[in-house]
Each structure stands twice: as structure tokens, then as C-alpha cells.
Amino acid sequence: KPTNSIYTRQDVAKHKTLADGVWVTYKTSVYDITKFVDLHPGGDKIMLAAGGAIEPFWAMYAVHNQEHVYSILEEYRIGELSPEDQKQATMDVDDPYGNEPLRHPVLKVNSLKPFNAEPPVELLSENYITPNEIFFKRNHLPVPEVDPKTYRLQVMGEGLKSIQLTLDDLKTKFPKHTITATLQCAGNRRSEMNAVRQVKGLNWGMAAIGNATWRGVKLSDVLKYAGLPENTHAKHVQFEGLDKDLTGIPYGASISIRKALAKDGDVLLAYEMNGEDLSRDHGFPLRVIVPGVVGARNVKWLSKIIVSKEESQSHWQVNDYKGFSPSVDWDTVDFSTAPAIQELPIQSAITTPCNNDYISADNEEITVKGYAWSGGGQEVIRVDVSLDGGKTWKVADLTGEKQDAGQAWAWKLWQLTMPLPKGQKNLEIICKAVDNNYNVQPDTVAPIWNLRGVLNNSWSRVKITIKP
Ligand code: HEM
Ligand code: MTE
Ligand code: MO
Numbered sequence: 001k002p003t004n005s006i007y008t009r010q011d012v013a014k015h016k017t018l019a020d021g022v023w024v025t026y027k028t029s030v031y032d033i034t035k036f037v038d039l040h041p042g043g044d045k046i047m048l049a050a051g052g053a054i055e056p057f058w059a060m061y062a063v064h065n066q067e068h069v070y071s072i073l074e075e076y077r078i079g080e081l082s083p084e085d086q087k088q089a090t091m092d093v094d095d096p097y098g099n100e101p102l103r104h105p106v107l108k109v110n111s112l113k114p115f116n117a118e119p120p121v122e123l124l125s126e127n128y129i130t131p132n133e134i135f136f137k138r139n140h141l142p143v144p145e146v147d148p149k150t151y152r153l154q155v156m157g158e159g160l161k162s163i164q165l166t167l168d169d170l171k172t173k174f175p176k177h178t179i180t181a182t183l184q185c186a187g188n189r190r191s192e193m194n195a196v197r198q199v200k201g202l203n204w205g206m207a208a209i210g211n212a213t214w215r216g217v218k219l220s221d222v223l224k225y226a227g228l229p230e231n232t233h234a235k236h237v238q239f240e241g242l243d244k245d246l247t248g249i250p251y252g253a254s255i256s257i258r259k260a261l262a263k264d265g266d267v268l269l270a271y272e273m274n275g276e277d278l279s280r281d282h283g284f285p286l287r288v289i290v291p292g293v294v295g296a297r298n299v300k301w302l303s304k305i306i307v308s309k310e311e312s313q314s315h316w317q318v319n320d321y322k323g324f325s326p327s328v329d330w331d332t333v334d335f336s337t338a339p340a341i342q343e344l345p346i347q348s349a350i351t352t353p354c355n356n357d358y359i360s361a362d363n364e365e366i367t368v369k370g371y372a373w374s375g376g377g378q379e380v381i382r383v384d385v386s387l388d389g390g391k392t393w394k395v396a397d398l399t400g401e402k403q404d405a406g407q408a409w410a411w412k413l414w415q416l417t418m419p420l421p422k423g424q425k426n427l428e429i430i431c432k433a434v435d436n437n438y439n440v441q442p443d444t445v446a447p448i449w450n451l452r453g454v455l456n457n458s459w460s461r462v463k464i465t466i467k468p
Helices: 009-015 033-040 045-047 055-060 067-074 083-087 121-126 167-175 190-196 219-223 257-261
Strands: 005-007 021-026 029-032 077-081 109-110 117-120 153-157 164-166 175-186 209-218 234-242 250-256 270-271 287-289 301-309 349-353 358-360 365-373 379-387 397-401 412-419 426-435 461-468
Touching: 009 021, 021 045, 029 164, 029 270, 033 045, 033 301, 045 055, 067 397, 077 083, 117 167, 121 349, 121 365, 167 209, 167 270, 175 287, 190 301, 209 219, 219 257, 219 270, 219 301, 250 257, 349 426, 365 379, 365 426, 379 412
Parallel strands: 005 077, 153 301, 358 461
Antiparallel strands: 021 029, 029 077, 109 117, 153 164, 175 209, 209 270, 234 250, 234 301, 270 287, 349 365, 365 412, 379 426, 397 412, 426 461
């Protein structure tokens, strides 16, 4: 078998099925693993990597980090990625989206341009830390390509001297901070709202959420360095990204100055995600991480920080990412009447089993898994699980990093193994979480339905069939 052929990422992506052959990449090499699929000790999970890179999965299933696994893989090597494809996708200068980074084919794409995608939800509960490649990506505009050498962060506004910082300044002039924090899009679980009544927005499932370790410097340290007075009258901190629409308007958002300066607020200007430089999709070279606060304020490709009396006048701050009564429709909505979403409400969802799954009646037990998280640093203290549509409940086991209530920025994963009920054809599995302030999730979605399809934190429900 020739092992020195040159392939593109597109060549690899065309091989995703047993019929077409199953190809994967590892580092810069290409492998045809069609014949190994049936031999794989981990079962058909291997197909998740079909057509793309295996790295994110091997990061998740550390069992692969052994010499004998690498030597099995080597047997299936058929060639190398072309030098161009070793770097990134090909460029098309006529298309505003002609210079987008590579993405893993396992992601479920909600929109290609701009790129919006989430991983299969069952992967989320496999790892406390979500690997970067499968972390959901939410872009409103083309992904800018930023040269780290010429990159400058501008800091300005009320009572500040205007300054510019290089990436090197940020990395050397300020203490480094690391936090583990969950990022969730306001539209997470929007598809369940669509099932009630059509809303406007990308049809996100339950995986527009992820948990990562972020490293960078504290926003408050940078603001003090720029001369922010102790007794500032400013109320907001605005952020601008380097991603711009066709008229040159950048993505923007703001947070309260109270959150920005709070000692236990932990707002970061982050340059690392899970121990690596931020990837282009996640905001290279610098993004804001506002833990406990909706994804939309965690501005990527950060170019400007403006301390101000007013909140950001960006479209995404004033005319989007707000909640309304179910009675409000697109003819009557007045965005000026509602505050911009900041801290998100208590949330949990079932990641396994998946809706409409089958389970054999031969099983003695069933294992249910999921995630749970609350905004504002509130700590998830309990997750209740029901197998009978909410009549009876059991308490799930929680896992996750210990973080104090008030600074519990990261999700908890949970799981529960229960005897499989006998003599039933269907199960309605439900989960609901409670945080340290005893906030709970609403039981159904219709009463919190809103035209934009945001803030769905209703009980997560999964229906499965038991096969005799
Ligand atoms: C286990 C090879 C891809 C999921 C294993 C083992 C080998 C292997 C040799 C047994 C390791 C041991 O116990 O010593 C490979 C190769 C792959 C691949 C050559 C190349 C494409 C994947 C992917 C996934 C995956 C993409 C998931 C998405 C698993 C799991 C196990 C496993 C969950 C553990 C099974 C168990 O312990 O019951 N794999 N694997 N593998 N693999 Fe893979
Ligand atoms: N920042 C910029 N500059 N541009 C964007 O489109 N999207 C926001 C936020 N920051 C966005 C941004 C939204 S709505 C979310 S949910 C998060 O980034 C998603 O972050 P991620 O793509 O790293 O998961
Ligand atoms: Mo979002």
C-alpha cells in the first residue's frame, strides 16, 4: 500500500462512511481506518472522527494515549496532508468568509457563514473540560485573522488615559489568572422553544455550552493600569471585536462596571483556552471571559475596551439578547423596554440517552448523564432525575472542580444509574437542577417562550423506547 500520497482536508472529509471508506487525520498524516472500524475496542464511537481529526476524541478518551494504540494507527497510514492543509483551509479573497479556520466535521453546523456549530450533545458529558475542537462556535461575522505581532489592545474612556497594549505587554506586565468557567449561548436549547412556536434564531440544540480553563489577566488589573479612578462614575465597560460587518461595524457588547471590578468577579482578558493559545474561532489572540454571564458578552478578537456611563450601543447589546413575555411578537416588541441579558438562570440538560433512543429490555439498569450550571457564580447543589415524567425523583451524583458559591463559574457533570423499570414501553426522563440560592428550573417551556428563543432553561426531557 502506498503511504506517501498527498491529500487535502477535503479529500479526507469525503471519506466518512464504510461505503466510501473511513479516513481520519492525526497531526499531519492521513489514515484509512475502514478495516479497523469493526475491530475497534471502543465500538462505533470511532465513527465520530470519520472524515476529520482524531485529536479531540483522543483528548477525551485518554485510553488512546499509549504506544500500542499509536502503532495500530500507523498500520493504516496512507499519506500526508498537503503543506497548505497542514495549516488551514484554502483562501478565497472574493468571499468575506473565504478565510475561515478549519473545523472538525463532527460539529453539527447550524449556519456555515457565519460559522455556528455545536458538538453531538452526548460528547459533552464525556469530559469535564470540553476539548477546544468540539467546543461550540458562535460567530456573528467572518472570523478575523489577527497578526499577534501587530496586535494592539486599546483601553480608553471615562477618567482613563488612552493606552495601547501589545500581547507581550499583557503577558508580562500583569499577574496571570486561571479560571475554569462555562460559556453558554443565550440561544442554547432554542430548538425546544421552536417546538412550541417558531422563534427567530439559529436552531441550537442542547450543546451551545462548554466548559474550559481560561488563562489571561484580570480586566480590573488592566483598567487600574490605565488609570481608572477608585471613585469612578462610569457604569459600564464596553468591548469591541475585530470582526466587522460589511459596513465596518464591529461586534460589541458591554458589562456592568460592578462585575468588571468586583474582587470575586474574575473577569479575564484571556489568551489561552485549555492550555493552548486561543484558536481563531474562539477569539485569537485575546477575548473577554465574563464568568457567570451570557456568552454574548464574552467578546472575542478583542480590540477595544471603553469605560463609559452608557452601555454598549451595539446591535447585540440593545436590539438582541433580551428576554420578553410570550405575549410579545415581532409587531409589538420594543427592545428598549428590556434589559440586556447578563447573568444566566439555572440550567441543566440530559446528554445521554438522546431523545428517541432505544434501549433493550434486557438491561437491568439505565444510566442517565448530563450537565448542570447556574449563572452569576451560583453553585449547582443538586440535580434531580425522574424516569417517569416527573412523578418520582432520585438525586444524581455530581462531579466537577470545587468552586465556592458566588464564584462557581464551571458546570457540574452529573450521572445516575437506576434500575430499568420493568414492563414499560416508554420512559420520559427528566432532569432539573437547583443552585445554592435554591433557584429551580421551570417545568415546561411554553410559559417562558419568547420571540427570540433565548433563555430556555426548562426541565430537560428525553423520551426513550424500551425494546422487548
Ligand atoms: C479504546 C484504538 C478512535 C473511543 C480503544 C483501544 C484501542 C483504540 C486500541 C483499546 C485501548 C486499550 O484498552 O488499551 C483506536 C484507534 C482509533 C480510535 C486506532 C483511530 C481512529 C477512537 C475515537 C473514539 C474512540 C474517534 C471516540 C470518539 C474509544 C473508547 C475506548 C477506546 C471509548 C474505550 C473502550 C473501553 O474501554 O471499553 N481505541 N481508537 N476511539 N476507543 Fe478508540
Ligand atoms: N465576540 C465577537 N467578537 N463576535 C461574535 O460573534 N459571539 C458571542 C461571543 N463573543 C461573538 C463574540 C456569542 S453570542 C457567544 S455565545 C460566544 O462568543 C461564543 O463563544 P465561542 O464561539 O468561543 O463558543
Ligand atoms: Mo450567543
